Amino acid sequence: RKLGVALVGLGGYSKWQLAPALLDTKYCYLAGIVTGTPSKGKEWMRTYNIPKENVYNYDNFDEIAKNSAIDIVYVVLPNSMHADFSIRAAKAGKHVICEKPMAVSVAECDAIINACNKAGVKLSVGYRMQSDPYTNEVKRLVKEKPFGTVQYVSSDAGYYSGGNPNQWRLNKKLSGGGALVNMGVYAIQSNIYGTGTNPISVSAQEFSTRPEYFKDTDETITAQMQFPNGAVGNLFTSHNANANRLFVSFKSGWVELNPCHSYGPLAGRTSEGRGISFPHRSQQLIQMDDFAKHILTGSTNFAPGEMGKRDMIIVEAIYKSIKEGGKTIPLNLGNMGIVS
Ligand code: NAD
Known part of the structure; x- marks a missing residue:
């Protein structure tokens, strides 16, 4: 049934x-x-x-x-x-x-x-991206290492918000935060599946150019992460700029998704000139069926609660770093929320 x-x-x-x-x-x-x-x-x-x-x-x-x-x-x-x-x-x-x-x-x-x-x-x-075939192709390249190990990952997630200044997303009581909690979680996620590991530290900076519109929530944040194998991660998130990209640099090649976290169709390519392309299917359809299958058959839960909690730990560390003038905040996440 x-x-x-x-x-x-x-x-x-x-x-x-x-x-x-x-x-x-x-x-x-x-x-x-x-x-x-x-x-x-x-x-x-x-x-x-x-x-x-x-x-x-x-x-x-x-x-x-x-x-x-x-x-x-x-x-x-x-x-x-x-x-x-x-x-x-x-x-x-x-x-x-x-x-x-x-x-x-x-x-x-x-x-x-x-x-x-x-x-x-x-x-x-x-997290619909966890069921998306483009995301899973990046995960495969990270895991199978045809281009060697990951040295650098960069992910951007944002859009230009110019509409209703009274929307709930700009009201901290209802949203819990601004660009970082809304779009930044995508960039956190892709930094993690772009390296296959959790970051061991993060430092961050906040930029505010339209304080009259963003009265209550963060507008733009950049952050840098360190990963256990030495890889460096870069994150940009904003409610003031359109951004939708993932770039993973390996020892002997790279992969890029652009767009990388919209509803699709997404697009990707590698340093070999190979385009990454899958027939378009609703990500939400795949995501909900994956979860239903998990309940019915015990198959993998691709976005368990621990993954959401881990991302919130990183969100809180980013806000802490900003508050402390960009200080590097150590993270002790182990493999929390990593699904393989
Ligand atoms: P929305 O503003 O379009 O809808 C919010 C709904 O909540 C409305 O039906 C509204 O009536 C109801 N609501 C109940 N109490 C409310 C209150 N006090 N203030 C405002 N609305 C109230 O928002 P949305 O875009 O549908 O987002 C809802 C959730 O879904 C958010 O958590 C958002 O982050 C998430 N979301 C996820 C994705 C994704 O791609 N995974 C995309 C969009 C939204």
Whole structure:
């Protein structure tokens, strides 16, 4: 049987990416919704043929425990609400997908992981890139070393935000941070899969050029990381500049993805002049099917909770470095969150 997914929060990402992908997934489907807006609920019931008994609001959400049609709760709310709803979903006995960033602090990530362990449910972070074939081609080159070992990795993730200055992403209470937590997690992730290891230290700098727009959250951050084999990593993230690239330099070659973390189609090439190209498929479709397969068959969880927590440890270290004038912050992550 296909697993039933309930989306919590019917904003842009649920509407334009997750729900359409769930029409084509093989191992799960859109069974329910959780929304604070009754009119949206009605529209979604019609569009996706969702029965009334599978529609919840934020207050009666916990009753989902009694609903056997829902196997997975997918939390797609502003970042500061991820922990609350992921923990409530676990307590209701449902498997959890929590959107990125996993939460707004390491302590919250721990609370989500503990709640899922206690309830005996599976947990995954909405890191669609971990299921993406381009990302996995980079991982293969890093692992199989046709160009030797990685010496340098650089990743940029950002976009120009010029719209509504009152959006939740620019409100620290709701977002937990600015460009770093929103887009920077992609650059952290690609630095890690671009070397195959966790960084052992990080130092960072913050730039602010439009303080009148970015009143509450970070606009642009650069960071440098050191990796255990001596490789150096570079990260750029911004809400003030479009950036979407991964460059991995090996001893005798390189690979570049550009774009590297948008919804696709992505594009890549290597120093040999070889283009990297895969038939386009929805990343969200592959990601949700991968997680459903993990639940059904015990196959690999490509984005476990520990991965989201590890990235939040790095986020907190970057903010600490900035606060301390760019000081190098040591990290002791071991293999935390590395999935091979
Ligand atoms: P959005 O603003 O489009 O939607 C947010 C939803 O939350 C809306 O339905 C809104 O009604 C609801 N909501 C409930 N309480 C709210 C409050 N107090 N303030 C504002 N909205 C509230 O946002 P989105 O782009 O759908 O992002 C939702 C989550 O998904 C975020 O955590 C974001 O980081 C993540 N996301 C991930 C990806 C990805 O590629 N993995 C892409 C986009 C968004």
